[in-house]
Amino acid sequence: MTTTSEIKPPNSDLSGYLGMDLLRFTTAGSVDDGKSTLIGRLLYDSKSIFEDQYEAIRATSEKRGEEYVNLALLTDGLRAEREQGITIDVAYRYFATPKRKFIIADTPGHIQYTRNMVTGASTANVALILIDARKGVIEQTMRHTYIASLLKIPHIIVCVNKMDLVDYKKDVFEKIKKDYSDFVSKLSKIDVQFIPISALKGDNVVEPGTEMKWYTGKTLLSLLESIDITHDQNLNDMRFPVQYVIRPMSHEYHDYRGYAGRISGGVIRKGDAVTVLPGGQSSKIKSIDTAGGMLAEAFAPMSVTITLEDDIDISRGDMIVKSDNQAETTQDLEVMICWLTDKKLQLNGKYYLKHTTKDVRCVIKEVQHKINISTLEKVEDDKTVGLNDIAKLSLRTTASLVIDKYEKNRNTGSIILIDEATNVTVGAGMII
Amino acid sequence: MKDYHLTHLKELESESIYILREVAAQFEKPALLFSGGKDSIVCFHLARKAFAPARIPFPLVHIDTGHNFEETITFRDDLASKFGAHLIVGSVQDSIDTGRVTEEKGFNASRNILQTVTLLDTIEEYKFDACIGGARRDEEKARAKERFFSHRDEFGQWDPKNQRPELWNLFNGRKNMGEHFRVFPISNWTEMDVWQYILQEKIEIPSIYFTHERECFVRDGVIYAHSNVIPLKPNEKVEKMQVRFRTIGDISCTGAVLSKANSLEEIVEEVAATRVTERGSRIDDKRSEAAMEDRKKAGYF
Numbered sequence: 001m002t003t004t005s006e007i008k009p010p011n012s013d014l015s016g017y018l019g020m021d022l023l024r025f026t027t028a029g030s031v032d033d034g035k036s037t038l039i040g041r042l043l044y045d046s047k048s049i050f051e052d053q054y055e056a057i058r059a060t061s062e063k064r065g066e067e068y069v070n071l072a073l074l075t076d077g078l079r080a081e082r083e084q085g086i087t088i089d090v091a092y093r094y095f096a097t098p099k100r101k102f103i104i105a106d107t108p109g110h111i112q113y114t115r116n117m118v119t120g121a122s123t124a125n126v127a128l129i130l131i132d133a134r135k136g137v138i139e140q141t142m143r144h145t146y147i148a149s150l151l152k153i154p155h156i157i158v159c160v161n162k163m164d165l166v167d168y169k170k171d172v173f174e175k176i177k178k179d180y181s182d183f184v185s186k187l188s189k190i191d192v193q194f195i196p197i198s199a200l201k202g203d204n205v206v207e208p209g210t211e212m213k214w215y216t217g218k219t220l221l222s223l224l225e226s227i228d229i230t231h232d233q234n235l236n237d238m239r240f241p242v243q244y245v246i247r248p249m250s251h252e253y254h255d256y257r258g259y260a261g262r263i264s265g266g267v268i269r270k271g272d273a274v275t276v277l278p279g280g281q282s283s284k285i286k287s288i289d290t291a292g293g294m295l296a297e298a299f300a301p302m303s304v305t306i307t308l309e310d311d312i313d314i315s316r317g318d319m320i321v322k323s324d325n326q327a328e329t330t331q332d333l334e335v336m337i338c339w340l341t342d343k344k345l346q347l348n349g350k351y352y353l354k355h356t357t358k359d360v361r362c363v364i365k366e367v368q369h370k371i372n373i374s375t376l377e378k379v380e381d382d383k384t385v386g387l388n389d390i391a392k393l394s395l396r397t398t399a400s401l402v403i404d405k406y407e408k409n410r411n412t413g414s415i416i417l418i419d420e421a422t423n424v425t426v427g428a429g430m431i432i
Numbered sequence: 433m434k435d436y437h438l439t440h441l442k443e444l445e446s447e448s449i450y451i452l453r454e455v456a457a458q459f460e461k462p463a464l465l466f467s468g469g470k471d472s473i474v475c476f477h478l479a480r481k482a483f484a485p486a487r488i489p490f491p492l493v494h495i496d497t498g499h500n501f502e503e504t505i506t507f508r509d510d511l512a513s514k515f516g517a518h519l520i521v522g523s524v525q526d527s528i529d530t531g532r533v534t535e536e537k538g539f540n541a542s543r544n545i546l547q548t549v550t551l552l553d554t555i556e557e558y559k560f561d562a563c564i565g566g567a568r569r570d571e572e573k574a575r576a577k578e579r580f581f582s583h584r585d586e587f588g589q590w591d592p593k594n595q596r597p598e599l600w601n602l603f604n605g606r607k608n609m610g611e612h613f614r615v616f617p618i619s620n621w622t623e624m625d626v627w628q629y630i631l632q633e634k635i636e637i638p639s640i641y642f643t644h645e646r647e648c649f650v651r652d653g654v655i656y657a658h659s660n661v662i663p664l665k666p667n668e669k670v671e672k673m674q675v676r677f678r679t680i681g682d683i684s685c686t687g688a689v690l691s692k693a694n695s696l697e698e699i700v701e702e703v704a705a706t707r708v709t710e711r712g713s714r715i716d717d718k719r720s721e722a723a724m725e726d727r728k729k730a731g732y733f
Contacts, residue, residue: 019439020439020440021437021438021439021440021443022438022440022443022444050706089577089592089593089595090577090597091576091577092569092576092619092620093570093576094569094570094620094622096622096624100440101440101622101625103620115597116597118597118599119597119598119599122599122600123599123600229437230435230436230437233436235436243450243453243454243457244453244456244457246483246484246485246486247486248485248486248487249486250485250486250487252485253485253486256485258485260453260482260483261453262446262449262450262601267436289484289485290481290484291480291481291484292481299436301438301443301446301447302438302442302446303445303446303447303449303450303453303482305484316457340597352606354602354604355602357457410600411600411601414599414600414602415602416599416600416602416604418604418606423604423606423607423608424596425596425597425598425599425604428597428599
């Protein structure tokens with residue numbers, strides 16, 4: 001492997017840091033279920049909050065006459081959010097332990113929650129779903145779980161929060177666990193784990209606490225540190241969307257023509273027989289180049305530059321795949337779309353479409369049905385698609401796309417739609 | 433199967449390189465905003481990697497307040513000549529001289545906020561349609577809401593409540609005439625990631641990031657470098673201190689920290705142990721709780 005650094009750090013702490021991996025997770029919950037408090041608790045107990053940040057929110061909590069230091073204040077970044085006590089937009093938070101670096105996509109619970117949760121979920125390895133122990137599994141829980149499943153987040157952790165308000169009773173936790181498992185069995189298979197917590201008091205977040213001796217599993221942080229994410233990437237089907245063609249035009253690299261991009265799936269090796277889609281020309285991988293030197297192999301999600309044995313016409317938007325494992329080339333797509341804007345979807349309307357590094361236009365041929373995300377039932381009598389709606393569409397593109405199904409590869413199976421008049425991103429689609 | 437996984441620094445690097453190449457592919461006239469601080473130095477390093485063995489396909493733009501640490505300017509010029517990069521300097525002094533902005537007065541006067549006008553004028557003069565910056569989401573709470581591809585209207589304004597959602601690795605850089613984008617390739621990096629990366633890649637940085645003896649004075653708990661741009665109050669006295677800078681802005685708004693850290697390893701250890709954010713020493717953020725949000729809305733970095 002050529003991915004480790006060449007520097008040997010002077011002490012073990014540093015080598016630990018340089019060897020860490022990265023986990024992205026998103027949080028979902030309804031209003032007042034303690035989501036911001038939980039994130040605040042994770043940051044505070046893992047010592048990721050600095051003294052000046054803590055002092056600022058302590059002073060604000062005191063000014064507002066609140067009994068506890070309101071850890072939720074840490075995540076509300078905009079003036080309007082602080083004034084109105086609400087979260088408007090996805091906020092990203094960062095913390096690290098000696099084992100992992102974490103990126104949290106913190107999505108608000110109410111306004112535009114589907115749009116925001118879909119955004120946060122699109123890159124997440126893990127979804128944290130919060131349930132208020134007093135309320136149990138409610139409609140919101142099912143919606144959040146459905147979205148996590150639709151976006152193919154590989155792992156779900158269900159945090160049964162506010163256990164302090166139900167006297168830390170085991171049977172309350174077990175009942176919620178059973179109710180949730182019954183519901184989730186209707187969805188495609190997901191890795192689900194359950195933890196009883198109190199974000200306010202800190203039980204089972206970073207430290208086990210003293211009140212739930214009956215729970216012998218991991219704390220939330222310990223689980224986040226240990227979940228195996230090496231198989232979250234598709235490492236079987238090599239996909240290389242060409243992003244940019246590098247031509248130095250210099251004396252030293254006179255004839256150099258490199259195809260730069262980020263590997264979207266699988267492993268590339270020098271000498272592999274490859275096909276360039278949608279054109280269909282064949283060649284072999286001559287070299288895998290990086291600024292640090294050539295590699296014998298590279299894998300998703302590395303950014304590299306490859307050169308081919310043959311001089312063929314390739315440009316941005318083409319996809320290089322292995323000749324014995326090709327992707328589908330088509331102009332007709334079926335997608336599950338999440339609509340992101342107030343302006344309704346126009347049937348037979350035209351939109352810009354982005355897929356990997358390819359830009360085309362498309363027309364919406366049909367709205368097959370919408371999904372009622374509370375009951376998971378198909379809605380066939382009302383086909384207007386507005387903000388936060390999820391629907392199955394057929395569309396046709398002006399040029400061929402090289403695609404995989406979303407369930408096979410989140411990178412080559414996803415699209416966005418852009419309004420031609422306003423340039424706003426209006427739809428997020430998963431190819432089925 | 434072999435264990436194919438990346439360290440977090442390699443994954444962040446790969447993401448940032450992807451963003452930089454996306455900028456080169458989607459925009460006609462991008463520029464890299466370069467202050468000579470560590471974050472813009474890391475962006476420059478990533479850009480070199482993204483386009484190797486070709487040169488970086490865009491110029492460096494420095495918005496110069498005229499109140500710089502000499503070491504930073506020397507470093508900037510050396511770097512541009514070493515790598516053959518095209519450097520464009522937008523001068524706040526010129527904006528003052530031509531009456532575009534009025535200099536602040538008083539003991540805490542700063543040219544920080546004036547930079548916005550110079551920056552927007554420079555963008556207009558050169559018709560840049562995408563400006564790459566080294567801002568990170570962990571730096572400040574308004575920046576935590578920022579996109580990788582951040583749309584700016586014809587007045588250069590940021591509308592935080594109405595941003596385009598960003599999903600997967602699909603970045604929408606479409607815009608109308610006169611609008612532009614700010615692009616932040618290291619959005620997902622923390623201060624610690626930046627230092628670790630500088631250590632891992634052996635990246636050169638200006639000498640004032642390391643410990644040195646300097647004439648300083650203390651005001652409102654912040655250690656300032658003594659210079660001719662900040663007038664002393666009668667009770668303030670200058671003394672020699674052993675300091676370094678954790679973040680570099682212009683002299684009037686950058687605080688120093690007492691430190692003996694003399695190597696990248698020592699800086700990393702110091703950052704790991706510190707309990708105050710790096711922007712705790714940035715006076716520009718202390719003007720109000722929403723100081724950064726307000727400046728960003730107006731078109732600041």
